[in-house]
Amino acid sequence: MSHSNWQFSSLIATFLLLVLGAVGCAKQASPEGGPYDMTPPRVVRCTPEMGSTNVSARRVRITFDEYIQLERGEDKVIYSPPQRIPPKALVNQKQLVITYQDSLIANTTYTINFNRAIKDYNEGNYIEQYVYAFSTGDYLDTMQVTGQVLDAYTLEPVPRILAGVYETPLPADTLDRPMTRMTYTNDAGHFTLENVRDGNYYAIALIDMDRSYSYNAPNESFAITADSFRTQVVPRSALTPAEELQTDSLTTPVDTLAAQADTLSSKDTPSQKGGGETHTSSTDSTVSDSISPYVYLPNDLLLLLTRPKTHIIRLERLARRDSMSLVATFTEPIDTLPQLTILSPDYLTTPTSYYPDLSMDGKSLVYWLTPHASLAQDSLVVAFAYPTTDSIGSPINQLDTMTLRAPKLHTPAKKSSLKVPTDTLVQPSDTTAHRGATIELAPVQITSHEGIHKETTRDSIWITYDVPILAIDTTRLHLAKLIDSVPHPLSYQLLPDSIRTTRWLVDFPKEPGSTYRLTVDTAALTGLYPQKSAPVEKECKIAAANELGSLAITLTDYPTESPLYVHLLSSKEEILATAQPDSAGLVSFTELAPGSYFLKLFVDCNGNGVWDGGTYPAMQPEPVRYLPHSVSVQGRFATEQKWEYDGTPLAKQRPKDLEGAEKDEHTTTPIRDKKRDLNVEYAQRMRERYGKRWNPTDRERKIMGLPSREEERLARERGDFTEIGAKPTEDTTEDTETNHDRQGEIR
Structure with missing residues (x-):
């Protein structure tokens, strides 16, 4: 091989190696940045210290173990007692600095409730509940009040609303002062008020629309205890098993990152005034009660939230849709029929000058006018009294006087064979009618019940027309019971609907397992306007008793x-x-x-x-x-x-399988979904990519909440270890799934 050929072959080989190397690199998965930090920030230091007494400084400095951010602090942070001038909250890297603008009150316990307001800077992990407390006096108030808020109509938990206490007595009309101590309910509607001074209180829950921390408007949802109560601490041994169960079930989840142990022990004697106690739990009584022989009462308050009817009813329009009818449209269904009085022209001022017809949804109302030759030319002056609501939803009556102009004249389109609709009904003397229009039979419908009584003996059969029905010719209406497909005539009674003038009820006794046929002949109905009704026929089957x-x-x-x-x-x-x-x-x-x-x-x-x-x-x-x-x-x-x-x-009591999909003014905010744990998905990806070669470090395992390498080794020796990130197969046994939850699932 010549030197030139050898060089050319070397170049070709080098090129192929480069291409294969590039392809191989392309097939490799891109590296990941390691496990995700799912842990919220931890408090490492407070100045003054948590639970300090005789505090005079108006600045609080809280240091965390990582960079933080304060989200919507003005909405989520609660200062108790309430401040006339809101304190300023500033974040400086890992520190949160709270500066009080008002002078501090002597001998008072102050708390700052951070309700999902603090999160780490990068991953956005929230501290669910963190309460910082200090006192300007010689002791820290340590009483606790625990309860739950339910919607009064649906008995669903009411999440993320304000709950607090008022000292007795209560104001007579509205709560014109902020709550004494307050917090937010969790996703299950539970709440725990900490650092409460011993005394008599009413508990209240509130959807605080104006951030006044008080009930001061009838359009605010609220709940309040029927009777006052007194805070107390009792030995756990004095509770009955049922009361102890309530204590466990009505407590809010504790933020384990910030919770501190209760200083009460079996040797402590709790003071009813809180003076001899230095309880510094920052979140909830669950941890403290689990290790303390004492229980804070009341621990089972139940508040039922009343939601006001917030449907704002407004008259959208009252219009003359054509020469023969008026239509009133409302934003919400109406309970009572409006009163229409026609002031002009004179021939419509009699009581029978119009016929109202309410729609099925209750939002629109048609007024059919009595026929008259001059309707197409004359404007109407009407007085309309109708139900409505004010700005906060309270019902009021409104009276409007308005002029409804005559409809515009319609002229036939030149050189066009299209039929132009001109009016609801064609009148020979109505100049708005398009000349040469073909008069057709007006349609008639036969409808039955659509609810739970459909096809039962309580089913209903209605004759529905396009215009008010004045009379029905019984010689042109035939009802029969079908026996072996042979009709046997039946007697019946005709009853006009009191609200909907366009339908009549055909009333007759029904028997289980029977089939009935109703036949309406041509021109059987006499409507408000001279038109012929079309024929119609329908069969109605009644279910058998079995x-x-x-x-x-x-x-x-x-x-x-x-x-x-x-x-x-x-x-x-x-x-x-x-x-x-x-x-x-x-x-x-x-x-x-x-x-x-x-x-x-x-x-x-x-x-x-x-x-x-x-x-x-x-x-x-x-x-x-x-x-x-x-x-x-x-x-x-x-x-x-x-x-x-x-x-x-x-x-x-509320059944878990009750969907509650049809919502109305009584319903509640849906409960927030649990936060997705990204480390579960990360472990599965690593396992699929590297198989048994993937062996995270102890630091990575700690981040993901997994056992250390040594703990894994011991678990393997015992034979109860499941591979990290392994997906359970269809034939995985219950024991294997349990082991997977214990060893491989990331929390």
Whole structure:
């Protein structure tokens, strides 16, 4: 081989090696930056120290173990007692400096509640709850108050709202001063107030719309204890097992990064005034109670939040849509019909000059005008009295006088064969009608019930027309029962709807397992306007008795002083039917389609037939109860269910499988999802990429919350170790999954 050929071959080989090397590098996965820091910042030093007494300095300096940031401090940080001039909070790398602008009050315990306001600078890990406390006097107040806030109507926990206490007595009309001590509820609606001075209090929860830390407007949601209570500390041994269980279940999760041990021990004698106690827990009583023989009371307060009806009803428009009708549109459904008075022209000022027709959703109302030759040319002057609400949702009545102009004249389009719609109904003398328009039969509909009574003996059959129905020719309406497909005529009764003038009810007794046919002939209906109704026919099938079931509920230990209503609910909390118990406490629902149902009741204390929330300060919300589980109804069977009124604690009554998808003004904020742990995914990626070669260092293991290498070695020797980051297979046994949770799952 010549020298030139050898050089050329070397170049080719070198080029191929470079290409293969580049391809090989391209196939390698990009390196990762190691495990993720999922740990929130830790407090390493406070000046003055946590729990200090006789403090005179107005500046607090808190140092953390990493760089921090303060998110929305003005919204999340709570200063107790409330400050006339809000303190200034500044972050300087790892330090948080709080400077009080007001003078400090003598002999007072001060707390700063950081409610998810502090997080690390890079990863955004929050400190869930951190409370810093100091005192300007000789002792630190150490009492605690624990409770839970539930929505009064749905019994759902109310998360992330203000909860606090007021010293007695309460103001008569509104809470015109801020709370004495306050905090926020957690995702489960629980709250714990720390560093409370021993005394008598009312507890209150509040959706504080104006950040006044007080209830001062009727559009604010609130809950308040019916009676005052006194703080106290009692030996744990004095509690019954049930009370001790409540203590464990009604405490908020502790921030273990900031929690400090309770200085109470079996040798300590707690002072009722807090003077001899230096309790410095920064978050919650869970840790302290678990090691202390003493329990802070009350620890089981239950506050029921009343949400005001915030539907703002407004009249969107009252317009003359054509010469024959007016339409009023509202922003929300209306409960009462408005009053329309026609002031001009004179021929429409009689009581029968119009016919109202409310839509099914209750948001729009059509006024059909009595026919007259001059309607197309004359404007209308009307006085319209309608229900509305003020800026905070309180109902008021509004009266407007307005002029509705005559509709514009429509002229036929030149050289066009298209039919131009000109009016709701064609009148021979109406100049707005397009000449030459074809008169067609007006459609008629036959509708039935769409709720729980559909295809039962309580089903309804309605005849619906496009305009108000004045009369129905019974010789042109035929009802028959089909027996072996042969119609047998039946008698019936026609009843006009009191609100919807465009439909009439065909009332007749129905038998289970039967099929009925209703036939409406041409021109059977006489409407407000001279037009012919179209023919229509429909069959209605009633389910057989063996296709339906029934439900009988026996209530026990329920209050009998006021009426009580029981709701049958769907899984979306839609009210399907309502009944009242008899003198023996029996509530019955019959002709039910097979399926699962839920039960809810309320006590109508004021006897108005609807549920009412609380009124500050004296009236609590009307009691609401749920059967804690669903009830299954089967065809052909009568299901019996016993229901003890208070057989289950109120906080545990709402069924977990009740969706509550249909929300109204009583509903609550959804509970926040748990934060995703990125280290679980990181460990799985490393395991898939490197297999058994992946062996993180002890430092990385500590970050991820994994056992050290030595602990792993010992676990392997015992035979109970699961590979780090390994995904469980379909045939993984329960024991293997347990080991995986203990060894391989990142927390």
